[in-house]
Amino acid sequence: MSVAAGIQSSPDTHISVVDLTMAYGDFVIQRDLNFSIQRGDIFIIMGASGCGKSTLLKHIIGLKSPAKGSVYIDGTNFWTSPIDKQERLKRHYGVTFQAGALWSSLTLAENIGLPLGEYTDLSPATIREVASLKLSLVGLAGFEDFYPAEISGGMRKRAGLARAIALDPEILVFDEPSAGLDPISSRRLDDLIKELRDSLGTTVVIVTHELASIFAIGTNSVFLDTESKTMIAEGNPVVLRDHSDDPRVRSFLNRGEL
Amino acid sequence: MNPESESRTPAQLGIEQEKNSAVLLRLTGSWRLRDPLPTADSVEQAIISAGGGTIVFDATQLTAWDTGLLTFLTHVQSLAGQHEMDFDRAGLPDGVRRLLELAEAVPIATDTGRSKQPDSFFSQIGNVALDLYRSGPDMVRFVGEVAQSVGRLFQRKAQFRLSDLWLLIQQAGPEALPIVSLISFLVGLIFAYMGAVQLQQFGAQIYIADLVGIGMVREIGALMTGIIMAGRTGASYAAQLGTMQVNEEIDAFRVLGISPVDFLVLPRMLALSLMVPLLTLYAGVVGILAGLCVAVFVFDLGVFEYYHQTVRALELKHFAIGVIKGSSYGILIAIAGCYRGIRCGGSAAAVGQATTSAVVTSIVFIVVSASILTIVFQVLGI
Ligand SMILES: Nc1ncnc2c1ncn2[C@@H]1O[C@H](COP(=O)(O)OP(=O)(O)O)[C@@H](O)[C@H]1O
Numbered sequence: 200m201s202v203a204a205g206i207q208s209s210p211d212t213h214i215s216v217v218d219l220t221m222a223y224g225d226f227v228i229q230r231d232l233n234f235s236i237q238r239g240d241i242f243i244i245m246g247a248s249g250c251g252k253s254t255l256l257k258h259i260i261g262l263k264s265p266a267k268g269s270v271y272i273d274g275t276n277f278w279t280s281p282i283d284k285q286e287r288l289k290r291h292y293g294v295t296f297q298a299g300a301l302w303s304s305l306t307l308a309e310n311i312g313l314p315l316g317e318y319t320d321l322s323p324a325t326i327r328e329v330a331s332l333k334l335s336l337v338g339l340a341g342f343e344d345f346y347p348a349e350i351s352g353g354m355r356k357r358a359g360l361a362r363a364i365a366l367d368p369e370i371l372v373f374d375e376p377s378a379g380l381d382p383i384s385s386r387r388l389d390d391l392i393k394e395l396r397d398s399l400g401t402t403v404v405i406v407t408h409e410l411a412s413i414f415a416i417g418t419n420s421v422f423l424d425t426e427s428k429t430m431i432a433e434g435n436p437v438v439l440r441d442h443s444d445d446p447r448v449r450s451f452l453n454r455g456e457l
Numbered sequence: 458m459n460p461e462s463e464s465r466t467p468a469q470l471g472i473e474q475e476k477n478s479a480v481l482l483r484l485t486g487s488w489r490l491r492d493p494l495p496t497a498d499s500v501e502q503a504i505i506s507a508g509g510g511t512i513v514f515d516a517t518q519l520t521a522w523d524t525g526l527l528t529f530l531t532h533v534q535s536l537a538g539q540h541e542m543d544f545d546r547a548g549l550p551d552g553v554r555r556l557l558e559l560a561e562a563v564p565i566a567t568d569t570g571r572s573k574q575p576d577s578f579f580s581q582i583g584n585v586a587l588d589l590y591r592s593g594p595d596m597v598r599f600v601g602e603v604a605q606s607v608g609r610l611f612q613r614k615a616q617f618r619l620s621d622l623w624l625l626i627q628q629a630g631p632e633a634l635p636i637v638s639l640i641s642f643l644v645g646l647i648f649a650y651m652g653a654v655q656l657q658q659f660g661a662q663i664y665i666a667d668l669v670g671i672g673m674v675r676e677i678g679a680l681m682t683g684i685i686m687a688g689r690t691g692a693s694y695a696a697q698l699g700t701m702q703v704n705e706e707i708d709a710f711r712v713l714g715i716s717p718v719d720f721l722v723l724p725r726m727l728a729l730s731l732m733v734p735l736l737t738l739y740a741g742v743v744g745i746l747a748g749l750c751v752a753v754f755v756f757d758l759g760v761f762e763y764y765h766q767t768v769r770a771l772e773l774k775h776f777a778i779g780v781i782k783g784s785s786y787g788i789l790i791a792i793a794g795c796y797r798g799i800r801c802g803g804s805a806a807a808v809g810q811a812t813t814s815a816v817v818t819s820i821v822f823i824v825v826s827a828s829i830l831t832i833v834f835q836v837l838g839i
């Protein structure tokens with residue numbers, strides 16, 4: 200109770216994770232996670248492959264319920280809220296999945312248009328214009344009528360991002376956005392994320408291994424460890440790289456060189 | 458001697474018992490995978506008779522080696538370990554020693570979560586039973602979600618694209634006509650022929666018309682169509698939705714607050730529940746035509762005679778029963794296919810499993826509901 204009260208009293212906290220334990224069946228992935236994400240943060244979730252980063256994202260966006268503990272969004276406990284409240288909270292999110300997760304039977308424009316048609320009263324022509332705009336933001340202008348199978352993996356990721364920002368969400372969530380992107384596209388993506396944060400005040404949560412973008416855009420982070428099955432560091436990534444007490448964290452952020 | 462012919466000298470193994478309780482293995486010639494190599498079993502004899510000590514090597518005559526030598530050596534090393542002998546690598550070439558060390562650098566993983574021993578027969582049976590027990594409530598929950606979605610359909614709140622529905626209807630209806638025609642013609646043919654041979658003994662061939670007409674329209678048409686559609690369309694639904702699950706497309710719907718049941722399951726269920734009864738009627742007609750062919754060409758009945766007998770035998774209720782059965786099978790196939798697809802695991806192999814179990818589940822559902830419906834209609838006297 201005191202925790203919840205504490206969260207409500209801090210208006211800048213957007214998401215907070217309290218005593219979270221995540222498990223698939225009996226198999227615990229991570230336990231005792233505690234951190235909070237401020238409005239306008241670019242929050243990085245890092246850790247070795249298989250440590251549970253994607254699983255943590257699924258808990259934050261309401262796809263998987265915690266084994267223990269809770270996730271608060273705007274001070275509301277997500278998993279104890281009634282279903283319709285959960286649905287409304289979910290609408291704060293725009294998510295890009297690890298593989299893009301575009302709907303394969305729809306063209307790119309239809310992929311972006313589907314959530315717009317669902318939650319706005321825009322005319323089909325306007326929806327098409329919005330879709331084109333979002334595609335050009337991610338550098339895919341002219342690909343409106345392509346199906347996901349007809350474009351490359353990196354392009355699919357960017358199209359997934361265009362769909363995620365279709366409804367101008369308050370919270371933007373990425374699972375490994377730059378994996379599989381060339382350096383230029385990856386840099387463009389960083390710029391776009393920063394721009395969205397600066398102009399729309401979007402809170403961004405990113406799972407990434409890309410050290411260059413971690414240091415370029417990250418304002419806060421958590422580090423998940425596989426062996427101890429919990430978080431072993433929290434804070435600004437640049438500060439962690441230079442001043443973390445934990446050799447595992449410094450080694451990760453310095454590409455294995457201590 | 459040129460190196461090519463030198464490297465072709467066959468691999469030979471000399472085993473010598475040294476005085477200081479050592480076994481010397483002399484490796485000569487070319488030890489490569491593609492050469493015929495001595496087996497480590499011959500060494501085992503020497504190791505057993507030595508009864509302890511050290512294994513040493515002389516590789517001065519070795520001309521070429523690759524993985525073939527390495528596997529031989531690891532085998533010898535494990536034999537040495539079993540019989541408590543030391544394994545002295547000093548006589549081996551440098552490259553061989555380094556690769557053997559590399560292979561030992563990371564110890565064999567034991568905590569990978571897999572047990573070495575395969576499950577015993579009884580624990581496999583137990584696991585299957587537990588899986589069934591657990592998947593029961595989950596399936597009921599899924600059926601509940603589908604029912605809610607149908608409720609939303611009638612409130613005009615369900616979200617799916619009409620163009621999807623048209624495409625699904627096209628795939629489940631017209632495109633299934635050739636295979637349904639083929640199978641129901643064949644079944645009608647067999648049915649008529651088998652029946653007629655018996656009826657002929659009483660001179661009652663004309664009753665083929667009753668047999669084929671009522672049988673096909675009321676029972677067999679629906680059953681055959683159901684089984685064809687389970688293999689054809691139910692499997693394809695499971696594969697489509699399973700692949701979408703693997704690609705996280707279903708998660709993408711959930712995050713956006715769009716119900717995947719509304720968007721994906723509902724149109725598929727509508728398509729099948731509309732098309733399977735129509736196909737059932739069609740299968741009945743094709744079966745009757747097949748019966749007609751047998752009656753006319755094999756048993757010398759007249760076309761009109763057969764036609765009138767069929768019309769006399771068939772009542773509207775038979776068609777109604779066929780249609781009721783057809784739509785129930787359609788709904789069940791859609792539920793089984795979509796359920797297996799949406800609950801699919803995260804890999805290509807899981808999609809294959811989902812497809813298989815979609816067909817099996819559909820057919821089990823069809824058989825169970827066919828029995829229940831037949832009993833119900835019997836009790837109601839129709
Ligand atoms: N659906 C699932 N069922 C069971 N275990 C899973 C499932 N998804 C992931 N895992 C396991 O959870 C762990 C973390 O996975 P994940 O969150 O995808 O890691 P990553 O940090 O690489 O994104 C892994 O050990 C993985 O094997």
Ligand SMILES: [Mg+2]
Binds near residue numbers: 252254297
């Ligand atoms: Mg991941």
